[in-house]
Amino acid sequence: MDLTAFLDPVKLQDTPRLFTAIAEWLAVFVYFNIYKRRHHDYIFVVQCVFTCIMLVLFQFVAGLLPLSLWIPTMIGAVLLMYLSLYLVLDIKPLDCGVITTHAFVLAEFAASLYKQLYVWLVYFMGQKQIMDSVMIMLVVYTLTYLIYFNFERGNIAPDRNLNISRKELISVVLTGVGAFIMSNISFISIRTPFSASENMLYVRTLVDFGGMLMLMTQMGRRNELTLKNESNEINQLFQKQYEQYKLAVDNSEALRKEMHDMKHYVMALKNEDDPARRAEVLEDMEQALAIQESFMNTGNKVLDVILTTKSLQCQKKNITLNAMVDGDLLSGIHVKDICSLFGNILDNAIEATQQIEDAEKRLITLSVRKRNQFIIVECENCSDASNVRFRSDQRRRIFRSNNLPKTSKGDNVKHGFGLKSINQVAEKYGGAMHCSYESGWFKVKVLLSNKK
Amino acid sequence: MYFINMINVCIVEDDLEQANLLKDYISKYESTSKEQFNISYLPDGIDLVDDYNGQFDIILLDIQMKHLDGMAAAEKIRKIDPDVIIIFITSTVQYAVQGYAVDALGYVLKPVPFTQFTQLFDKATTRVKSKRQHVYIKVSVDDKQLKLDCDTVHYVESSRNNVILHCDDEDYVTAGPLKKFEEMLMTHGFSKCHNAYIINLSFVEAVQKEEVILTSGEVLPISRARKKEFMAALTEDIL
Numbered sequence: 001m002d003l004t005a006f007l008d009p010v011k012l013q014d015t016p017r018l019f020t021a022i023a024e025w026l027a028v029f030v031y032f033n034i035y036k037r038r039h040h041d042y043i044f045v046v047q048c049v050f051t052c053i054m055l056v057l058f059q060f061v062a063g064l065l066p067l068s069l070w071i072p073t074m075i076g077a078v079l080l081m082y083l084s085l086y087l088v089l090d091i092k093p094l095d096c097g098v099i100t101t102h103a104f105v106l107a108e109f110a111a112s113l114y115k116q117l118y119v120w121l122v123y124f125m126g127q128k129q130i131m132d133s134v135m136i137m138l139v140v141y142t143l144t145y146l147i148y149f150n151f152e153r154g155n156i157a158p159d160r161n162l163n164i165s166r167k168e169l170i171s172v173v174l175t176g177v178g179a180f181i182m183s184n185i186s187f188i189s190i191r192t193p194f195s196a197s198e199n200m201l202y203v204r205t206l207v208d209f210g211g212m213l214m215l216m217t218q219m220g221r222r223n224e225l226t227l228k229n230e231s232n233e234i235n236q237l238f239q240k241q242y243e244q245y246k247l248a249v250d251n252s253e254a255l256r257k258e259m260h261d262m263k264h265y266v267m268a269l270k271n272e273d274d275p276a277r278r279a280e281v282l283e284d285m286e287q288a289l290a291i292q293e294s295f296m297n298t299g300n301k302v303l304d305v306i307l308t309t310k311s312l313q314c315q316k317k318n319i320t321l322n323a324m325v326d327g328d329l330l331s332g333i334h335v336k337d338i339c340s341l342f343g344n345i346l347d348n349a350i351e352a353t354q355q356i357e358d359a360e361k362r363l364i365t366l367s368v369r370k371r372n373q374f375i376i377v378e379c380e381n382c383s384d385a386s387n388v389r390f391r392s393d394q395r396r397r398i399f400r401s402n403n404l405p406k407t408s409k410g411d412n413v414k415h416g417f418g419l420k421s422i423n424q425v426a427e428k429y430g431g432a433m434h435c436s437y438e439s440g441w442f443k444v445k446v447l448l449s450n451k452k
Numbered sequence: 453m454y455f456i457n458m459i460n461v462c463i464v465e466d467d468l469e470q471a472n473l474l475k476d477y478i479s480k481y482e483s484t485s486k487e488q489f490n491i492s493y494l495p496d497g498i499d500l501v502d503d504y505n506g507q508f509d510i511i512l513l514d515i516q517m518k519h520l521d522g523m524a525a526a527e528k529i530r531k532i533d534p535d536v537i538i539i540f541i542t543s544t545v546q547y548a549v550q551g552y553a554v555d556a557l558g559y560v561l562k563p564v565p566f567t568q569f570t571q572l573f574d575k576a577t578t579r580v581k582s583k584r585q586h587v588y589i590k591v592s593v594d595d596k597q598l599k600l601d602c603d604t605v606h607y608v609e610s611s612r613n614n615v616i617l618h619c620d621d622e623d624y625v626t627a628g629p630l631k632k633f634e635e636m637l638m639t640h641g642f643s644k645c646h647n648a649y650i651i652n653l654s655f656v657e658a659v660q661k662e663e664v665i666l667t668s669g670e671v672l673p674i675s676r677a678r679k680k681e682f683m684a685a686l687t688e689d690i691l
Contacts, residue, residue, distance in 0.1 A: 326552040360567045369552045373658030432683035447687040
C-alpha cells in the first residue's frame with residue numbers, strides 16, 4: 001500500500017496527510033475545550049476518539065486520490081470538521097460555521113508553520129528523516145495550539161451561544177476562504193500575480209497567520225460588544241428596580257393620604273341622608289381599602305416592593321393574587337436575582353391570567369417556603385390551553401429545560417426570556433426549575449439551595 | 453370519629469353562614485369527584501385544640517375568631533400533627549401571608565369564590581390520597597420474601613453483585629442488579645444520583661456541589677452527569 005502521501009510525501013513542500021489530519025483534529029479539539037459541550041463524561045472521550053479517527057481516515061483516503069481532486073477533498077475536510085464540532089458541541093448551525101472557519105484556518109496555519117520549519121531544517125542539516133519531521137510537528141503543534149487556546153479562550157464565552165447572524169457568518173467565511181486561497185495559490189500555479197515562487201512556504205504561513213489574526217480580532221471585538229450590551233441590560237434592570245422603589249414610595253404616600261381621607265369619609269357618612277351619595281362615599285372608601293390591602297409585608301423589602309407593585313397591577317386587571325411568602329428566606333439571594341425571579345414569574349402569570357374571560361378564574365397563587373435546606377418558590381395560575389400550546393390529546397404536560405414553553409408573543413427576539421432567566425437564577429443557586437400544565441393550571445416551581 | 457375510607461374535613465369558623473357556604477362547596481365538590489367527605493364543624497379555635505388527636509385530614513380555619521384565633525390554633529395543632537392540611541379562610545390578607553409559618557397549604561379570602569376553593573381543595577385531597585397510598589416492593593432477603601413500604605426506604609445502594617436497601621431502622625441485603633430497583637422505584641419519588649445509589653427524594657436534606665445530604669445525616673456522592681436530572685426530579689417531587 002502506498003503510504004508516502006500519508007507519512008512522508010515525495011515532494012518536500014507537501015504536508016504529510018497524517019499531520020494535516022492531526023492539525024485539523026487538534027484545531028477542533030481546542031474548540032471542544034473552549035465552547036460548551038454536549039457531554040462531559042466518557043461519551044465525550046468516545047466522541048474525541050471517533051472524530052480523530054474520522055479525520056485521519058478521510059485524509060488517508062484523500063491521499064490516495066489524484067491531485068486534481070485536491071479542492072473537493074479540502075472542502076470535504078472542512079465539512080468533516082464542521083460535523084465533528086456540531087456533534088460534540090452544544091452549538092447552533094451558524095455559530096458552528098464560524099467556529100469551523102476559525103478551526104480550519106488555525107489548522108492550516110499550524111500545518112504550514114510546521115512544514116516551513118521542517119523544510120528549513122532539511123536545508124541546513126541536509127538530511128531527511130521521519131523522526132525529525134515528527135519531532136518538529138509535535139513541538140510546533142503543541143506550542144501553536146496552546147498559545148492559540150489561551151488567546152481564543154478570552155474571546156468566546158464558554159456558556160453562551162454566539163448567536164451569529166447570517167451576515168457575520170458570511171464575512172467570517174469570506175475571511176477564511178480568502179486566507180486559504182491566498183496562502184495556497186502558489187501551490188496551484190506560480191503564474192498568477194499573487195504567487196510566490198521562492199518563498200512560497202513562508203508566504204503561506206504568513207497569510208494563514210494574517211487570516212487567523214483577523215478572525216481572532218473580529219471575535220474579540222464581538223465578544224466585547226456583547227459584554228457591553230449585557231452590562232447595559234443590567235443597568236436597565238437596576239433602573240427599572242429603582243423606578244419600582246419610587247413607585248412604592250408614591251404608593252405609601254397615597255396610602256397615608258387615603259387613610260387621612262378615611263376620617264372625612266366617615267364624617268360624611270354620618271351626616272349624609274341621600275342614599276345615592278352614601279353609596280358614592282362607600283365606594284370611595286372601598287377603593288381606599290383596596291389600595292391598603294395590596295400592601296404586602298413578607299419580611300423582605302425588595303420582594304415587598306415587587307409584590308405590592310404587581311398586586312396593584314393585578315387589582316387593576318381584576319386578578320386575585322394570593323401570596324404566602326416567607327421573605328426572610330430570601331436574605332441570601334442577590335437583589336438582582338430576586339427582581340428577576342419574581343418579576344418574571346409574576347409577569348408571566350399576569351400575562352396569561354389577564355386573557356381569561358371568566359373573572360373568577362383570574363387567580364394567581366404564589367408561595368415561598370422552606371423544605372429542609374431548600375427554598376421553594378411556587379407559582380400557579382389559570383391559563384388557557386391555547387396559551388400553553390400543547391397537543392390536544394394531552395391533559396398534563398411537564399416541560400423540560402431544553403423544551404420550555406415558547407413565548408406567545410409575536411416578537412420572539414425580545415420575549416421568551418422569562419422562563420430562561422428564571423431557570424438561570426435557579427441554577428445559579430444550585431437548584432432547578434420545573435414547569436407543568438395540568439387541567440387548566442400552569443405551574444412554575446423553583447428550587448433554590450438555602451446556603452445558610 | 454375518623455373514617456379511614458373518607459376524607460375527614462373540619463370547618464372551624466365562628467360565622468355560621470360562612471360555614472354553611474363552605475359545607476355547600478364541599479358537597480358540590482364531592483358530587484364531581486370520586487371522594488367522600490366527612491364534614492365536622494367547630495365554632496372556635498379553642499374547640500379544635502381542646503380535644504385534637506389527629507382525627508382530621510383537612511382543616512378549614514378562619515383566622516379571626518373570638519377565643520383562639522386561627523393562627524394560634526394552627527400553631528398548636530402543628531405540634532401534635534405535622535401532616536394535617538390547613539387552609540385558611542380569612543377576610544384580610546394581613547395574617548394569611550404568614551401562613552407558611554404553620555405550613556398551611558394556602559388561603560382564600562372571604563367571600564370565598566368557588567373556583568378558588570376548588571383549586572385549593574383539589575390540591576388538599578390529592579395530598580391526602582397520596583399520603584394514604586402506600587407502595588410496596590417485594591424483596592427476598594435470606595430466602596425470605598419481605599414486603600417493604602417505599603416510604604421507609606431511604607436509599608438503595610449497589611455493592612458488588614448485591615443491593616443494599618437502607619431503611620428506617622434496618623438495612624436489607626438482596627440480590628442485584630440495581631437496575632431492577634431503578635425500574636421499580638423511579639416512578640415513586642426516587643432518583644439516581646450516582647451509578648451506585650438510588651435515593652428516596654423525600655429524604656433529601658440538601659444538595660451540595662458533589663454530594664447529597666440525607667435527613668438522616670448520611671452523605672452520598674452525586675455524579676456530575678446525573679446532577680441535572682436529579683435536581684429536576686427533586687424539584688418536581690418536593691412538596
